[in-house]
Amino acid sequence: MAAARRLLPRWAVSLRPVSGAAAAGALPKRVKVVEVGPRDGLQNEKNVVPTPVKINLINMLSETGLQVIEATSFVSPKWVPQMADHTEVMQGINKLPGVSYPVLTPNLKGFQAAVAAGAKEVSIFGAASELFTKKNINCSIEESLERFGEVMTAARAASIPVRGYVSCVLGCPYEGKISAAKVAEVSKKMYSMGCYEISLGDTIGIGTPGSMREMLTAVMKEVPVGALAVHCHDTYGQALANILVALQMGVSVVDASVAGLGGCPYAQGASGNVATEDLVYMLNGLGIHTGVDLQKLMDTGTFICNALNRRTNSKVSQASCRL
């Protein structure tokens, strides 16, 4: 029980003063779903997945109507063994017209390898927490942005769009509370550097509709809402409620992971990414267009869970109501 007391932030237990959390204006008519299962999802799965399975997963996802599928990460296999086959995956997948296959590129070397392997879009990962940046990539936020600057310059020269991620936007496993102003500052820097979109990540899923609203209010002062995405983790079951608030504030790009692949490296046994199936179910119910075929998505989730020999984290998949 002592462990639980340490892990829950104080404001989660008692009241957190917050203002302005009622419903805002109209919801977007369309939402772009960014599928991160093959990269973010698999990267946080224990079992290393064979290359043909990864390729099949991405190919199946391509058939669902998803417009963006994060394929892999051009990071050193020493750090992320799961992504060691990045070149084979990139070269092996069917690339459907109209679908983007962004890849992570933590530095210039990764960027060059990605382009050589055929990547047409890349992503860079910043954070709103100094301690998280230090622990994760062993440098300060400022230093990480300098490294990304190199990637941005090369990307611009090659006409390759860059998506920026900001981690720990609603809380950090090391620092705890993260100020909305800090998130806005890092987001602004990455947007100014040339990222076409900034994905705001609740890395440990600790956020609630209250903190989501507060954070977005601050970021929206610096970055146009059309360039914002939310990347919510469901570790505390708050993801869909947080996403709903983001939609109410005008965000129209949402990241998710098929079958809710990817646990939380900071809370053993807890879940991580929100499941794409559950997100699409909600968006369908709201009459918001995504272009995604939920049944095909569920079939893809079934495929990868069988391959991983694990149960799905998607409640929609679990339900498949049978009388």
Added chain:
Amino acid sequence: ASGLPEYIKIVEVGPRDGLQNEKVIVPTDIKIELINRLSKTGLPAIEVTSFVSSKWVPQMADHKEVMRGIERHPGVQYPVLTPNLRGFHSAIAAGATEVSVFGAASESFSKMNINCSIEESIEKFEEVAKSARNMNIPVRGYVSCALGCPYEGNIIPAKVAEVSKRLYSMGCYEISLGDTIGVGTPGSMKRMLEAVMKDIPLSALAVHCHDTYGQALANILTAIQMGVTVVDSSVAGLGGCPYAKGATGNVATEDVIYMLNGLGINTGVNLYAVMEAGNFICTALNKKTNSKVAQASFSTATIN
């Protein structure tokens, strides 16, 4: 003002709705211990048991013993289900001071569940409501299948409003609108509430969301944004879905409180205490919690 309610009343349904939908029969002393622990968390209302025939619901066969065995904390309500007049009298004899009746917005569900039409069920409830009124016993009304039915599929909001109005008119002080199979989304929740709110004051409405499709918290958020101030939930998310094998049912009280705390909404409930009660009952049931907050917190953290 934030536009959201300042206070939300949480109605804890774990000991009744939760346990009723758990496979394992729970010993009476465990049920009593669970309720006593919940009484200390600050929860204002705890649904204790159901005075229904043990032939139909074996889990609730010990209703008298449970009702008589629990500690009654001042300021806490302990409603019980009473499907008919006989159950009502039995409940009163056992010391109940609040009762609940369960209607449905679907004819098929009513037929399959309690073997009568909606109209016939309303007549039975009216008998209960009349006796209850004579004895100054408050009655809570439930409307099942408010956002969808396992047999009929789509349920029109007007039907939910009609049944709710019947229950409210007969004297139910509160109507709990139940998404029985958890199929609802913020879209259908909004449309349903808009219809019901035409006939029933907001302050008399509650939402009872199931998390079978993962939509519960988003649906609850939608309801509170529209001014609903009473939310049902079940400690540890006890209670699966009888209509979707292996799927979850009730939304977990811990997860609801976590969200409400984050929104700055007062509930009076101590989240840690609820987590501890959840841990107790899950250990007793030898099952994993359905609460994500509990799962995230009871882990061995690897961070420094």
